[in-house]
Amino acid sequence: MPTTVPAHGPDAAARLASMADVTASDAALRRFLHGLPGVDAVGLEARAASLGTRSIKTTAKAYAIDLAISMIDLTTLEGADTPGKVRALSAKGVNPDPTDRTTPRVAAICVYPDMVATAKEALGDSGVHVASVATAFPAGRAALPVKLADTADAVAAGADEVDMVIDRGAFLAGRYLKVFEEIKAVREACRRPDGSSAHLKVIFENGELATYDNIRRASWLGMLAGADFIKTSTGKVAVNATPANTLLMLEAVRDFRAATGVQVGVKPAGGIRTSKDAIKFLVLVNETVGDEWLSNEWFRFGASSLLNDLLMQRQKLSTGRYSGPDYVTVD
């Protein structure tokens, strides 16, 4: 196995170039993606369900809760977002539980591109990143120049991370190279004038990809195109992150690292609301790709209400009393 390099590092491009033959043409790419082994759907779901039955208690639970908090991309993606709400969310991300300063910070605040500057200003030098969705989120139905301008805008406003959506229409129509080129173009748009680059998360919208085989193909496609993170969903459709589709993506990043030596992160998003769910995902990570992925550099939760539940569980562990929604913020 080749030595590992991070997807966002300088050496990743050379590793990806070694796979250039499979991405040379639409036909080659289709041959490669359709040549990936089919997914055993029943086996996958059974595996995800059995890993969900692990009992995580006491000190392990306390560790898992703090880890999960530090992995959250605290998200607000509403039409009704105001600068005030973004500032409030940023304050919460930096200091999730004002009554207990030992609570870790979240990983990032995730907002629409026009709110990036507000979030950046509110977060200051706290170390919490600003993530911005881009490329006509959540539908992704816009012309490429519009998507690139959207991305460049977010980066110029100071986004540390960009969450793009793939063109599901093109993907489902089998035009894989179009999707591939688009991801590459967005990746270029993430570049800053000083040569550094905003991290790119690629959202597949698993709920719209219809089959597990498609999710596996999309994962490989995204990673070949240079994704730093692959992300399950926008949170805007009926089916979002499930243990099964996240497990499938974790297997994809594991296999991708084995093949190329490039390590890619995973971000399940949408529908993860309770500490219990979050801990199930952490078990999946640990059992599938191991503890190298157990940090917010490689695994994130896209969530808004999850943080409150984690904080209530944290309060329960430290005081012995069950907490309630009166003791956490509303948003």
Add this chain to the structure above:
Amino acid sequence: MSDKSEKAEAVRLSVFKTYKLFVGGKFPRSESGRVYEVTDAKGKWLANAPQSSRKDARDAVSAARKAFAGWSGATAYNRGQILYRVAEMLEGRREQFVREVGEAEGLSKSKAAAVVDAAIDRWVWYAGWTDKIAQVVGGANPVAGPYFNLSSPEPTGVVAVVAPQESSFLGLVSVVAPVIATGNTAVVVTSERAPLPALSLGEVLATSDLPGGVVNILSGRTSEVAPTLAAHMDVNALDLAGTVDDAALAKELEIAAADNLKRVLRPQAVDWAAEPGTDRMTAFLETKTVWHPAGAGAASGSAY
């Protein structure tokens, strides 16, 4: 002829009832999987009742919290209708409750019937109070300014009720009905020794249009479940009716309840058969006072 019917009886297998908790409008077993033996007044085995754990208490509180907005937001008239419906459903199951109460409390059939009748009448009594309590304990206050000043009673939230230990049915109804009549939601810890009438009441409530989660019924060891509820930060009030004979437990629960300043109704000896008055309703009401400008008329000295 009698031979034949005896044979027919012999082949009929008995259908045992599995008593279950009532949480969020559903009938789960205890999360812990535990049960304990329930006996009648003479010590004869009646059934196994679920022995609730801390987690059952937690689940019941979340269910009650979830139900609170809808129930407290329902019109008082609508709550009255539903409480009356509970009485109707109880009437239909009168025989079953007479048997269960008789066995649990060692009463003759006629005495048990009197207890059940009193309990049904109590539901009706509280059903009538839902849209009247606001007039009795709220109202307009005289103030020296051009304002209306109105006090209105509001339900306090989730109320944990430790039900009376001896009066397993009439006592239970007498503590649960006033709590929900005013728009609170309840988590009820049943009589430890005689939980069966309470668990059967859950079946009645489930068929009475009462929204799921408004009443949640937990059977088990009072000393195990009640402290969790008393310490729970999302419980707003505590009725200690069932700790009247256990001063040490009552004290422990009151101390735990002080953490988030729960309203506590302290244990007191009560004759459950007597007419209850409004005390148990007002114990779990908070008064909201609103100032409202009275407009030009008041400013110019109008009496209105």
